[in-house]
Amino acid sequence: MAKDKDIIGGCLSGSRRDQELLYRRYSPKLYAVCLQYAGNTEEARDVLQEGFIKIFENLSRFSHEGSFEGWMRRIIVNTALERYRNRYYLNRVDDIDEVTEPEAAPDTDDFAGLEAYDLLNMIMELPPKYRMVFNLYAIEGYSHKEIGEMLGISEGTSKSNLSRAREILQKKVMILTGVTRRMVNV
Amino acid sequence: MFEREPNIDIVFRNGLKNLEVLPPADVWDSIPPMPLRHSRLRVISGIAAGVAAMVSLTLLATWYVRNNNSPVLLSEVTTLDSDAGDLMLDIAKAMPVSRPAEAKIINLISTATPSGNDGQIPVPPTVSETTELVASADIPATDDVPDRPARLFTDEINVVAAGRFDEATKNLKPSVSDLTGVKAAQRFLVGASLSPAMGFSRSGENARLAELINSEKTRPAYTTGVSVAYKISDRLSIQSGIGLSSIGQTISDVAVYAGLSNHYAVKSSYLYSVETASGLILAGNTDLYLTDSKDRVGTLIQGNMADPSKYNLTRVGSDIQQVFRYLELPVMLRYKLIDRKVGLNLSGGLAYGVLVDNSAYTGQGSELIRVGHTEGVSSFNISSQVGLGMEYNISRKVIFNLEPVFRYYVTPLSEISGSLYKPYSVGFSSGFFFKF
Numbered sequence: 001m002a003k004d005k006d007i008i009g010g011c012l013s014g015s016r017r018d019q020e021l022l023y024r025r026y027s028p029k030l031y032a033v034c035l036q037y038a039g040n041t042e043e044a045r046d047v048l049q050e051g052f053i054k055i056f057e058n059l060s061r062f063s064h065e066g067s068f069e070g071w072m073r074r075i076i077v078n079t080a081l082e083r084y085r086n087r088y089y090l091n092r093v094d095d096i097d098e099v100t101e102p103e104a105a106p107d108t109d110d111f112a113g114l115e116a117y118d119l120l121n122m123i124m125e126l127p128p129k130y131r132m133v134f135n136l137y138a139i140e141g142y143s144h145k146e147i148g149e150m151l152g153i154s155e156g157t158s159k160s161n162l163s164r165a166r167e168i169l170q171k172k173v174m175i176l177t178g179v180t181r182r183m184v185n186v
Numbered sequence: 187m188f189e190r191e192p193n194i195d196i197v198f199r200n201g202l203k204n205l206e207v208l209p210p211a212d213v214w215d216s217i218p219p220m221p222l223r224h225s226r227l228r229v230i231s232g233i234a235a236g237v238a239a240m241v242s243l244t245l246l247a248t249w250y251v252r253n254n255n256s257p258v259l260l261s262e263v264t265t266l267d268s269d270a271g272d273l274m275l276d277i278a279k280a281m282p283v284s285r286p287a288e289a290k291i292i293n294l295i296s297t298a299t300p301s302g303n304d305g306q307i308p309v310p311p312t313v314s315e316t317t318e319l320v321a322s323a324d325i326p327a328t329d330d331v332p333d334r335p336a337r338l339f340t341d342e343i344n345v346v347a348a349g350r351f352d353e354a355t356k357n358l359k360p361s362v363s364d365l366t367g368v369k370a371a372q373r374f375l376v377g378a379s380l381s382p383a384m385g386f387s388r389s390g391e392n393a394r395l396a397e398l399i400n401s402e403k404t405r406p407a408y409t410t411g412v413s414v415a416y417k418i419s420d421r422l423s424i425q426s427g428i429g430l431s432s433i434g435q436t437i438s439d440v441a442v443y444a445g446l447s448n449h450y451a452v453k454s455s456y457l458y459s460v461e462t463a464s465g466l467i468l469a470g471n472t473d474l475y476l477t478d479s480k481d482r483v484g485t486l487i488q489g490n491m492a493d494p495s496k497y498n499l500t501r502v503g504s505d506i507q508q509v510f511r512y513l514e515l516p517v518m519l520r521y522k523l524i525d526r527k528v529g530l531n532l533s534g535g536l537a538y539g540v541l542v543d544n545s546a547y548t549g550q551g552s553e554l555i556r557v558g559h560t561e562g563v564s565s566f567n568i569s570s571q572v573g574l575g576m577e578y579n580i581s582r583k584v585i586f587n588l589e590p591v592f593r594y595y596v597t598p599l600s601e602i603s604g605s606l607y608k609p610y611s612v613g614f615s616s617g618f619f620f621k622f
Contacts, residue, residue, distance in 0.1 A: 014219075014465065014466055014561075014562050015394075016219050016459075016461070016466070016484060019217075019219065020214065023214055023217065024214075027208075027209050027213070027214075028206035028207055028208050028209070029204075029205070029206050031206075031207050031208070031209035032202065032205040032206055032207045034209075035207060036202065041210075044209075045209065045210055045213055048209050048213055049213050049216055049217055052213075052217050053217055053218070056217070114197070114201060116201050116202055116204070116205040117205075119197070119198055119201040119202055119205075120202060120205060120207075122198075123198065123202075134198075137195075138194075138195035138198055138199060139195075139198060139199050139202065166194050166195070169194055169198070170194055173194070173197070
């Protein structure tokens with residue numbers, strides 16, 4: 001199997017075949033990311049297309065120092081954020097400073113039977129503002145301050161949205177798995 | 187104290203970590219070929235290289251001038267013909283003049299020359315203290331007529347020493363005082379030239395590139411422009427100017443049909459692309475249907491929706507002409523190997539080019555149809571050039587130059603094939619130059 005570095009070199013030298021190879025290799029993973037953020041397949045499709053155009057446009061800037069997949073993932077996430085900002089900026093909710101804690105979280109062992117697709121569907125069903133914050137905080141590992149800057153909201157709102165997202169997800173998980181016991185590990 | 191991460195986060199993070207979902211099949215088709223952009227670093231380095239080349243040549247010329255400065259004053263005679271006694275010296279504007287190997291010193295006006303001082307020229311009577319002012323002159327051997335008073339033209343004499351003649355020591359003492367009313371020397375040349383050439387290219391080790399090059403023919407290239415040269419010395423001159431250079435390829439065996447737009451409405455800025463050694467031709471003319479048998483043509487159209495037989499399309503071409511034109515700023519050094527009426531020059535230098543035209547056509551003669559442009563062609567390039575040319579002095583003012591020229595592109599012509607694609611050309615440069 002061709003190495004990423006060789007494929008990147010081929011892409012930079014204009015090879016359409018290498019561009020397609022790169023796309024075929026990474027689009028399934030990145031499309032899953034798009035679905036996480038977009039919430040529906042049509043939007044995810046557009047994010048993937050736009051994201052890959054940006055990846056190709058900026059490929060020469062990749063320094064080969066970090067993870068290539070991570071680099072592409074960041075571009076996809078940023079593309080999704082950009083679209084979200086453009087779409088939801090005017091309809092954004094007022095800042096909420098109170099943080100409501102989720103009731104409790106089940107143990108991870110209780111989710112052993114959950115399929116990745118189930119998890120994805122749960123995230124996709126979240127309202128956009130909760131979905132974005134949950135993805136950025138829980139999956140990508142950004143802080144509330146960073147999320148606030150990225151989404152144009154306050155830290156408090158970010159915390160509040162995360163809390164609400166967790167709450168919704170926990171309920172969905174419990175319904176799906178039949179887990180009802182309360183856990184102390186919050 | 188660290189905040190413990192809720193399990194729900196970990197569950198989702200781990201659960202989605204390796205999730206893969208196949209995207210819809212048509213997403214790839216809607217991603218256009220990678221747009222190649224000129225990296226800022228490359229543009230800056232190109233400009234820097236051009237500036238560095240010019241600075242280097244300037245410094246070289248300055249160094250040459252300074253290191254060849256004679257201890258005696260040097261100048262040029264401006265007038266000496268049938269009106270004897272009109273000799274005037276431009277000592278105030280004295281410039282270093284290297285003595286041609288074949289030049290010899292003679293007496294221009296023997297009766298006025300102090301005895302025992304062959305080769306010294308009296309200055310005109312209009313200048314004060316004329317009896318003390320003398321000069322030695324280099325006379326080009328080609329115009330020396332034995333046993334007869336030399337009839338010399340203004341631009342054919344170089345004075346290599348001038349000053350006051352010291353009766354006591356018989357030595358020439360350099361002096362710049364007292365001399366006025368002098369004409370300027372002819373150090374500048376301005377001219378126009380045309381250089382048709384044949385281009386070649388080699389592919390390095392890249393098999394696909396070799397395959398592409400083999401399916402392409404180099405179009406006749408040419409460079410034309412105006413130039414100005416400055417004579418640093420008798421033999422050495424520095425030349426610059428502005429020119430237009432045209433190069434390109436013919437992409438063979440690509441069938442081009444017209445009439446597609448009547449049947450196929452498009453939103454894209456192009457429908458077809460053609461892979462070439464110089465880059466990817468994007469057919470912005472969406473009325474054209476392109477096809478070939480060498481796997482070079484790509485399309486955004488699915489299946490055989492644009493089948494020419496199905497839509498009765500008209501064939502308008504069987505190849506594509508790529509044309510690239512560069513506006514060039516050359517900086518050349520020219521050295522006279524033989525300095526006679528028919529001379530021989532050695533020239534070399536760099537030309538910095540900026541892409542001003544990037545087009546692809548099909549068809550013949552006046553029936554040319556624009557196909558689109560080539561993605562990936564460098565916007566800037568630097569080419570080196572050497573030539574060995576004949577120079578014929580038609581008159582005192584006019585020179586005809588004919589020079590075989592070899593040109594090699596220092597920077598890649600194509601960003602796509604990078605350093606693997608090395609075009610070069612061999613041509614004949616011919617032009618007329620006027621001295622003033």
